[in-house]
Amino acid sequence: MPYDIAPSSLSHHGSGSRPTVRAGELYTSFDTAGLAEKLGALPEQVRNAATWAARHTRDWLRTQVLRDLNAELGTTKKRLAMRFRKGGNGRNTMSKDTTMATLWIGVNPMGVEALKLKLRQTKSGVRVGKRYYPGAFVADVYGTGKPGVWKRLGRKRLPLIKMMVPVQPEAAHIVPKYVGEAAAIFEQRFEHDLRYLVDWGKK
Secondary structure (H helix, E strand, O other): OOOOOOOEEEOOEOOOEEEEEEOOEEEEEOEOHHHHHHHOOOHHHHHHHHHHHHHHHHHHHHHHHHHHHHHHHOEOHHHHHOOEEEEOOOOOOOOOOOOOEEEEEOOOOEEHHHEOOOOEEOOOEEEEOOEEEEOEEEEOOOOOOOOEEEEEOOOOOOOEEEOEEOOHHHHHHHHHHHHHHHHHHHHHHHHHHHHHHHHHHOO
């Protein structure tokens, strides 16, 4: 299954700026230098705190998006969770001043059978909840034991086209909702972790 969008790239830089969403990616950056100077933090402590904060915020964002996307699509969380992949591990080798954690979400369409709804075959098509597919039929075409909803393109038996549910439009409007909150959580977590590291370093 392809994973073709990275809606969460959480980073810190030396100067502050507002969180933004660009080309499917969420960037949040703020001034870490001021807090580091106030606490007397070492560069390595700043990098470690930013790494932990990025991972924490990425995992928080995953929970929010998975919950909302599941509600929008009406599928199971277990099935939808397979489309989420975490990466970055909080470090960006491109720059020592940037911390990045990535959440990849597969937004290719999913088969109608993935929904938590009964596939109801009628004389004229298939009904799945509020969705109706005229001329479609339920069949286990590949013999996997998991029937899908199919439709013939012409009068002949083949070719067939599988009925799918779009994912990308829903994901595209869900992720931006959390831009501001993600930035706030990142900053709060960074300060918490940096204070911990500085205090621990004094022992």
